Amino acid sequence: LSRYTATTEHDRERMLATIGVGSVQELFDRQIPAGVRLGRALDLPDGMGEQDVYAHLRELASRNVSAEEEVSFLGAGMYDHYVPALIDMLMERSEFLTPYTPYQPEISQGGLQVMFEYQTAICELTGLPVSNASVYEGQSAVAAAAYLAKLHNARSKLVVSAGMHPHAIQTLRTLAHGYGMSVVEIPLTDGVTDIDAWTEAIDGDTSAALFAQPNFYGAVEDAAALSAAAKSDERAPVVIAQVDPIALGILMPPGECGVDVAVGEGQPLGNRLDFGGPSFGLFAAREEYLRRMPGRIAGETVDVDGRRGFVLTLQTREQHIRREKATSNICTSQALNALAGVVYLAWLGRAGIVELGELLLARTHYARETLSSLEGIEPLHTQPVIREFAVRLDADVAAVKRRCAAAGVNPGVDIHDLTGRDADRGGLLVALTERRSRADIDRLADVLGASVGAERQAVAA
Amino acid sequence: MTAVSESPLQRERAQTIFEKGAPGRRAFVCPKLDVPDVDAETTLLPARYRRTEPPRLPEVSEPEIVRHYVGISKRNFDLDSGFYPLGSCTMKHNPRLHERVAALPGHARLHPLQDPARAQGALELMYRLQGALAEISGLPHVSLQPSAGSHGELAGLLLTRAYHEHRGENHRLRVLTPDTSHGTNPATVTMAGLQVVKLATDAHGGIDLEDLRAHADTDVACLMLTNPNTLGVFDPNIEEIARIVHGAGATLYYDGANLNAVMGLSRPGDMGFDIVHFNLHKSFTQPHGGGGPGSGPIAVSERIAPFLPTPIVLRRGVGDADDDAAVGAGSNGTAPAEPVFDLDYGGADGEGPGSRSIGRLRGFHGNYGCFVRAYAYIRSLGADGLRDASETAVLNANYLLARLREADVAEHLPLAYGELCMHEFVLSGGPMKRELGLKTLDLAKRLLDFGFHPPTVYFPLLVDEALMVEPTETETRETLDAFADAIVEILREAVTDGPEVARGAPYTTPVRRLDEVAAAKRPVIRQALS
Numbered sequence: 001l002s003r004y005t006a007t008t009e010h011d012r013e014r015m016l017a018t019i020g021v022g023s024v025q026e027l028f029d030r031q032i033p034a035g036v037r038l039g040r041a042l043d044l045p046d047g048m049g050e051q052d053v054y055a056h057l058r059e060l061a062s063r064n065v066s067a068e069e070e071v072s073f074l075g076a077g078m079y080d081h082y083v084p085a086l087i088d089m090l091m092e093r094s095e096f097l098t099p100y101t102p103y104q105p106e107i108s109q110g111g112l113q114v115m116f117e118y119q120t121a122i123c124e125l126t127g128l129p130v131s132n133a134s135v136y137e138g139q140s141a142v143a144a145a146a147y148l149a150k151l152h153n154a155r156s157k158l159v160v161s162a163g164m165h166p167h168a169i170q171t172l173r174t175l176a177h178g179y180g181m182s183v184v185e186i187p188l189t190d191g192v193t194d195i196d197a198w199t200e201a202i203d204g205d206t207s208a209a210l211f212a213q214p215n216f217y218g219a220v221e222d223a224a225a226l227s228a229a230a231k232s233d234e235r236a237p238v239v240i241a242q243v244d245p246i247a248l249g250i251l252m253p254p255g256e257c258g259v260d261v262a263v264g265e266g267q268p269l270g271n272r273l274d275f276g277g278p279s280f281g282l283f284a285a286r287e288e289y290l291r292r293m294p295g296r297i298a299g300e301t302v303d304v305d306g307r308r309g310f311v312l313t314l315q316t317r318e319q320h321i322r323r324e325k326a327t328s329n330i331c332t333s334q335a336l337n338a339l340a341g342v343v344y345l346a347w348l349g350r351a352g353i354v355e356l357g358e359l360l361l362a363r364t365h366y367a368r369e370t371l372s373s374l375e376g377i378e379p380l381h382t383q384p385v386i387r388e389f390a391v392r393l394d395a396d397v398a399a400v401k402r403r404c405a406a407a408g409v410n411p412g413v414d415i416h417d418l419t420g421r422d423a424d425r426g427g428l429l430v431a432l433t434e435r436r437s438r439a440d441i442d443r444l445a446d447v448l449g450a451s452v453g454a455e456r457q458a459v460a461a
Numbered sequence: 462m463t464a465v466s467e468s469p470l471q472r473e474r475a476q477t478i479f480e481k482g483a484p485g486r487r488a489f490v491c492p493k494l495d496v497p498d499v500d501a502e503t504t505l506l507p508a509r510y511r512r513t514e515p516p517r518l519p520e521v522s523e524p525e526i527v528r529h530y531v532g533i534s535k536r537n538f539d540l541d542s543g544f545y546p547l548g549s550c551t552m553k554h555n556p557r558l559h560e561r562v563a564a565l566p567g568h569a570r571l572h573p574l575q576d577p578a579r580a581q582g583a584l585e586l587m588y589r590l591q592g593a594l595a596e597i598s599g600l601p602h603v604s605l606q607p608s609a610g611s612h613g614e615l616a617g618l619l620l621t622r623a624y625h626e627h628r629g630e631n632h633r634l635r636v637l638t639p640d641t642s643h644g645t646n647p648a649t650v651t652m653a654g655l656q657v658v659k660l661a662t663d664a665h666g667g668i669d670l671e672d673l674r675a676h677a678d679t680d681v682a683c684l685m686l687t688n689p690n691t692l693g694v695f696d697p698n699i700e701e702i703a704r705i706v707h708g709a710g711a712t713l714y715y716d717g718a719n720l721n722a723v724m725g726l727s728r729p730g731d732m733g734f735d736i737v738h739f740n741l742h743k744s745f746t747q748p749h750g751g752g753g754p755g756s757g758p759i760a761v762s763e764r765i766a767p768f769l770p771t772p773i774v775l776r777r778g779v780g781d782a783d784d785d786a787a788v789g790a791g792s793n794g795t796a797p798a799e800p801v802f803d804l805d806y807g808g809a810d811g812e813g814p815g816s817r818s819i820g821r822l823r824g825f826h827g828n829y830g831c832f833v834r835a836y837a838y839i840r841s842l843g844a845d846g847l848r849d850a851s852e853t854a855v856l857n858a859n860y861l862l863a864r865l866r867e868a869d870v871a872e873h874l875p876l877a878y879g880e881l882c883m884h885e886f887v888l889s890g891g892p893m894k895r896e897l898g899l900k901t902l903d904l905a906k907r908l909l910d911f912g913f914h915p916p917t918v919y920f921p922l923l924v925d926e927a928l929m930v931e932p933t934e935t936e937t938r939e940t941l942d943a944f945a946d947a948i949v950e951i952l953r954e955a956v957t958d959g960p961e962v963a964r965g966a967p968y969t970t971p972v973r974r975l976d977e978v979a980a981a982k983r984p985v986i987r988q989a990l991s
Contacts, residue, residue: 003841004554005853006937015860015938021881024852027859028726031695031881036732042725043596047843050558057837061567063582065575068566074574077824084488086527092560094541095534100550101752103917105977106970107909109475110537111751114530117477120987124516130986134753136608139824147652167824174770174820178619178653220510252512265824274563275583276573276825277608278754290984296752301980308475309972313980319611319648320920324657329611329648336750339530346478346519346526352489354515358501359491365505366496384506401576413574438495 003047065405067273071440072410075388075431076216076418077138077165078276079268081246082435084347087270087340096339101296101332105311106303111335112310115298118342125248125345126262127255128284133296133333134341138265141281142168142210142242143175144294144328145261148285149208149238150179151292151327157205158183161193161226163215164242166418172210181207191219191381191390199229206237208261213241213251217390217415218364218429219383220251227258238289245269245282245341247386249348250357254284261285270344271337280334280341291317294328356434360387364432367441371430374449376456380415380427388431390415395455397428403451411448470536470971478529479988482521517990536971537751538914544940546861548885548917548929549643549691551721551743553850556841559746559834568833573825577800583829584802587774590758590836597847598717598737599730600760602814604769606827610718611645613738613757614685616770618653619819620736620761621683621712623768627817633682633711639668641692641921643716646685655682662923666694666878668702677709687716688732689883691921691929693858695722703733712736712765720744721933722855722884725848735762741828745835756831770822771815772804853934854884857941861932862886864945873897873952877924884933890926897952898960901926904951906974909967911947 007015012024021027028037048056067080074080090096095110102108115133122131135141142165146158158176160169162185169185176183186198193211202209209230214220227239241254243264254262267279285293291314299313319326348356368389372379380390393400397414404411415427430444502508521529538545545552563569571583591603607613618636625633636650639660647657658676661669668686677684684706689695696702706713715734721744729737741747741756749755761769778801804826807815842850862882865874873893876886890901905915905928917929932941954962967973 003846004556004935005849006935007853007856011938012856015856019856019859019863019881021859024856027855027881028852031689031697031883032723032727033697033700035700036727038726038728038731042844042847044593044844044847045840047846048840050841053558053837053841054562056840057562057568057586057833058565060582060586061562061565063585064567064571065579066566066568066570067572068570072572074572076574078573080570080572086523088564089527090530090534093531093534095537095539096751097560097748098540098555099537099751100540100545100547100552100749103547104538104905104909104915105975106906106967106972107538107914108536108751109971110533110535113475113477113533113536114751116987117479120477120479120990121516121518123987124518124990127512136612137824140608140612140822165824167821170821171823174619174822175615175652177819178615178622180654220506222510224509248512249516250506250511252510253516256512272569272830273572274569275571275575275580275829277823277828278756278830280753290986297984297986299980300985301976303972303975305471305973307471307972309975310475311975311977311980313977313984313986316981318644320644322648323644324647324651326644326648326651329615329645329652330609331611331645332609332749332753332755334750334754335752336748337754339751342478343526343530346521347488347523348518349487349489350515350518350520352487352491353518355491356489359494361501361505362494362496362499365499384510386506405576405579410572410575418574434492437492441496 070408070410071443073412073430073436073444074410076413076429077265078273079431079433080273080435081268081433083270083272087343090343091336091340096336102312105309109309112298114339114342116300116310118338119298121342121345122282122284125245125253126284127253128262129287130290130293131284132293133298134266134338135281135283135295135330136334137277137279137281138263139165139167139171141263141283143172144283145240145263146172146176146208147179147328148261148289148292150181152238152289153207155205155207156181157207159186159201159206159209160184161186161211162188163193163217163221164210164212165216168242191217191383192221193226195225195229198226202230202237204235208238208240210240213243214247214386217380218385218388219381220386223254223257223259231258247357249353250361261289266337266341269341271340278334278337280337292327293317295330296333359434360432363441364389367430367432370441370445371448374445376452388429390427390429392426393428393452395452397426399455400451403454404447407447409444409447411444468969477988478519478521479990481525481529482519484520486520486522488521488523488526543912543914544936544944545914546916546930546932546944547914548931549718551931551933553746553933554935555746555748559837562837563830563833577803581800581802584774586836587832588776588802590832591774593839594739594758594760597724598760599728600737600762602766602769603758603760604773605758605832606770606822607738607757607759608823608828609755610738610740610757611649612822613759614645614649615652616759616822617714617736617738618649618655618683620765620768622653623819624712624765625682633680635681637676637681637684639686639690640923641690642685642687643691643718646716666692667696667698670698670701673702673705677705679710681709681711683712683714685714685716687719689719689722692878692887693882693885694879695883699732707733718743719884722851724851725844726851735765741831741835745838747831747834754828754831756828766814767812767817768819769815770820771806771818772826773815774802775805776802850934857932857934857936858882858884858886861930861941861945865948870949870952874928885929885931887921887924888928889924890928894926897955899955899963901928903963903966907951907963907966908947910969913944913947
């Protein structure tokens with residue numbers, strides 16, 4: 001008898017007698033060849049009681065500096081938004097936390113309805129008519145969209161803006177090898193996709209053309225112009241945009257910009273940072289892609305008595321039916337994280353998502369102006385920004401970050417660390433959420449300005 | 462047919478959050494504008510970039526949101542409410558301790574791009590989890606990055622391709638998969654740009670060795686295998702299978718969906734596998750969340766290690782990983798100058814883990830929240846507890862199987878293969894369908910009225926009217942008995958009252974059988990909004 005099991009000695013005797021074997025060991029000896037039995041204990045620590053495990057995990061947590069303990073401007077795909085308490089409460093409910101995928105719809109209407117509501121919300125945000133019930137997360141969602149394009153037009157080239165998240169581009173390169181596709185990267189000019197290079201690169205072999213909105217450097221792209229350029233020829237590729245769902249409260253939705261498939265990281269919608277996951281990837285598309293979508297999709301129907309109900313639908317796309325002919329190998333969605341997403345959107349509401357967008361826009365503008373006025377700091381580009389912006393420090397970013405950390409401020413992400421691009425040396429990506437007030441921004445300016453100054457002096461000396 | 466009056470949940474017609482509320486209602490209070498009010502429309506974001514109408518999100522108050530979602534939650538069955546013997550899904554108890562520790566701000570509000578020196582607790586946890594998974598699998602190197610089992614499979618096949626390509630064997634494009642395999646296996650093969658070759662199953666439920674030998678040529682890249690397989694059969698020829706596959710120069714991939722049968726008892730690495738994926742949400746009891754999140758780390762042999770996805774967590778310097786005094790440096794938020802645990806992107810030597818990496822598979826470092834829970838589970842159980850979990854899982858499965866092989870059941874629902882089973886078993890509903898007029902689907906739907914989640918149905922495909930049962934180790938003998946009794950009762954009901962009762966089931970659920978054909982024919986996948 002150990003943790004979470006209930007079989008007493010007495011139970012075991014009865015059960016073994018019913019089975020007709022002498023011992024539990026016999027069950028294994030009769031089924032596992034002797035040559036592959038372990039024959040020793042695993043070399044792992046002994047088990048611990050609940051309070052000791054708690055203490056150990058708490059000790060590990062205490063050696064992390066979370067957004068609770070510093071004024072953090074970290075972003076680059078995941079953001080420290082406030083998660084309302086009702087989301088914690090709903091996610092902890094057994095009815096949402098502990099079921100499996102809704103294979104039995106009669107007893108899974110709650111989860112299926114959440115998926116249906118989630119799909120509705122994502123369609124509204126993106127301006128696209130079709131959404132699945134979510135995929136793993138936002139960066140691999142880009143590769144999943146590229147696979148959709150391959151299934152759609154069987155072409156082999158992916159034209160990718162360098163403004164996409166570096167992890168999205170890296171993931172795309174990994175998976176494109178499996179897909180048998182090549183990746184062509186289009187450079188940026190003043191922070192946004194170079195539209196001439198973009199237009200020139202897109203040809204009849206191009207399966208998909210991909211960009212981010214806003215892009216990795218915080219810049220708002222001219223999405224309509226990029227889509228139009230990609231579609232100037234009749235052999236147009238699938239146009240894929242990686243979007244920030246929070247920004248879509250005020251930004252023109254991808255569906256109105258000529259985008260065919262919109263994907264994005266769902267974490268900003270009511271999900272914790274969790275050191276990078278789990279979160280969810282949103283995935284929406286035009287109607288014509290419906291039957292090639294990856295992942296689960298919930299649909300509305302009726303039961304035998306005529307009651308409204310929901311089921312997993314279009315399952316003939318999926319791996320458990322189609323096996324090697326499936327449109328994706330994805331099995332689960334990120335149901336619990338998508339639940340947080342749709343509850344968050346309901347909590348923000350129709351007016352709230354716009355107010356939040358305007359607040360971020362104003363604060364981000366203020367922060368960029370304030371930082372750019374400091375000695376040794378200049379903006380990396382001059383494009384409109386919504387919730388994140390890039391500056392260049394005239395000092396070593398890692399060293400400056402260490403100085404800021406000592407003052408309790410995390411000024412942002414070292415851009416070169418992520419992209420590895422020479423042009424990004426000195427780049428700092430600064431992200432805002434509604435939790436970063438003007439006072440926090442002013443503190444950032446003080447600390448960052450002083451740190452850059454001190455670092456330049458130290459190097460000069 | 463039993464006449465049943467409508468239950469309260471059945472009377473309550475489904476209404477989405479978009480159909481509730483009223484214009485002007487809200488829950489969110491936006492922080493006040495505390496920076497200068499500039500003309501946003503023209504200065505900050507020109508009109509051509511702006512949306513003209515706000516998204517039509519719900520307009521609801523906080524109490525309405527709570528009542529709505531609590532209300533629809535009650536239309537779900539869940540593991541905390543009852544037995545959930547879904548085969549190959551390992552629906553074992555989800556300890557609430559795991560939710561508590563994962564929610565600690567030091568884990569939950571940690572940004573993935575925090576400097577490694579200031580995320581030492583998280584990196585140490587990941588390092589220790591890598592080590593534990595390596596020990597459990599018998600394979601030395603681990604990547605925690607894949608997001609789910611299917612993602613781990615994709616990683617594994619891309620690793621296989623990279624391994625063969627590095628050896629100049631680009632022609633190895635065929636992947637052998639038994640006909641009992643999970644659907645994700647062949648689907649993944651296609652996504653990795655490889656070709657599926659199906660292998661037959663022998664009379665005992667294992668791989669047909671003759672078929673394997675016939676297909677194991679120099680064009681084969683990999684054999685993907687679940688062991689015990691989806692029939693609950695541990696392949697008795699596993700050593701010979703490994704010899705044949707390695708002899709042909711191919712790799713051997715272990716689908717870890719069924720690892721719960723063998724933890725601490727047998728290790729994939731010792732069986733000869735090169736690559737394993739774990740389902741942390743199965744064997745290591747991450748809650749399934751109604752269909753995700755999952756987490757699918759992989760472990761690999763030395764020869765595959767150079768190709769691993771990066772980053773991998775490593776420990777710098779020498780010393781014992783369990784030396785808490787050494788790794789405890791820098792507590793209370795102060796960071797050591799040089800991080801002890803760090804993210805490694807693979808050295809340039811072409812030998813070490815990740816040095817010839819296939820690249821990244823997703824953003825950041827994987828589903829850390831799942832790592833916290835899996836690690837808490839491994840530390841709670843320890844070596845003995847993990848073995849006990851697998852032993853009890855196998856004991857429970859064999860006990861339930863024995864109960865269902867008693868008279869009156871076995872004649873209608875015989876065991877598809879073998880005599881004993883590992884952690885799950887597969888019954889065939891073929892005789893039940895022929896003799897009682899009851900399909901496996903009918904039995905499953907009638908089980909809903911008895912308060913049980915049905916087993917996995919119609920899988921694996923090679924078993925007629927399959928019913929795949931995995932009770933897990935956390936169920937009591939009383940629960941197993943009650944489930945067996947319900948099966949007995951449903952079969953008795955079919956004999957005495959005819960098959961119509963089960964064919965009309967369920968009767969007691971919030972909705973009854975749903976028209977899935979209509980849903981697929983004319984898909985309605987979002988709420989119409991006005």
